[in-house]
Amino acid sequence: MALHPLAQYLDQVPDFPKPGILFSDISPLLKSHFNETIDALSELFSEEEWASIDCLAGIESRGFIFAAGLAYKHNKGFIKVRKPGKLPNVCASIAYGLEYGSDALEMQKGDGSRVVLLDDLIATGGSMGAAAELCEKVGYEVAGMACVVDLVALNQFRYKDMPVRSVIQLED
Ligand SMILES: O=P(O)(O)OC[C@H]1O[C@H](OP(=O)(O)OP(=O)(O)O)[C@H](O)[C@@H]1O
Numbered sequence: 001m002a003l004h005p006l007a008q009y010l011d012q013v014p015d016f017p018k019p020g021i022l023f024s025d026i027s028p029l030l031k032s033h034f035n036e037t038i039d040a041l042s043e044l045f046s047e048e049e050w051a052s053i054d055c056l057a058g059i060e061s062r063g064f065i066f067a068a069g070l071a072y073k074h075n076k077g078f079i080k081v082r083k084p085g086k087l088p089n090v091c092a093s094i095a096y097g098l099e100y101g102s103d104a105l106e107m108q109k110g111d112g113s114r115v116v117l118l119d120d121l122i123a124t125g126g127s128m129g130a131a132a133e134l135c136e137k138v139g140y141e142v143a144g145m146a147c148v149v150d151l152v153a154l155n156q157f158r159y160k161d162m163p164v165r166s167v168i169q170l171e172d
């Protein structure tokens with residue numbers, strides 16, 4: 001598959017934040033092509049799908065940027081999936097591993113809304129998987145998952161047979 005034109009605005013940084021990690025930095029993309037990136041994420045879902053979605057859930061911190069942009073574009077609510085110790089009235093938390101470490105995510109109680117989970121990038125799928133599990137644990141229905149960049153070599157991630165949709169697929 002041809003590389004999406006927005007891929008040229010990613011900066012590939014070797015050995016960050018740890019030796020051996022090739023970090024895909026979205027900073028140039030955010031600075032010059034934010035609207036185009038939100039539009040490309042939006043097109044990953046059909047009009048019918050958007051009509052059936054209640055909220056966008058962003059995974060702290062880079063996921064917040066895209067979930068908030070899409071929430072505004074589609075006039076939907078925004079839900080925070082936060083790192084530990086930041087949210088009051090936490091309903092549940094979950095520990096997970098990611099490409100360069102481990103962490104935990106926390107959420108407040110859900111209300112049965114249908115949510116789409118958003119992040120900037122999927123590497124091992126640890127963060128997205130934990131967030132999806134947590135959404136269901138606190139009482140949301142996961143209607144979809146999406147990110148800007150999929151590091152395809154690092155994951156074959158599925159949550160309950162649901163793929164993570166992505167704008168840019170980086171093969172290596
Ligand atoms: O698929 P995975 O192996 O889980 O890696 C992907 C996650 O790693 C990064 O988050 P990070 O925890 O570095 O937080 P940040 O968004 O605050 O930079 C990125 O934003 C994803 O959430």
Ligand SMILES: Nc1ncnc2[nH]cnc12
Nearest residue numbers: 022023024025099121123
């Ligand atoms: N290689 C990578 N680049 C940017 N963010 C990441 N999060 C996890 N792995 C990453």
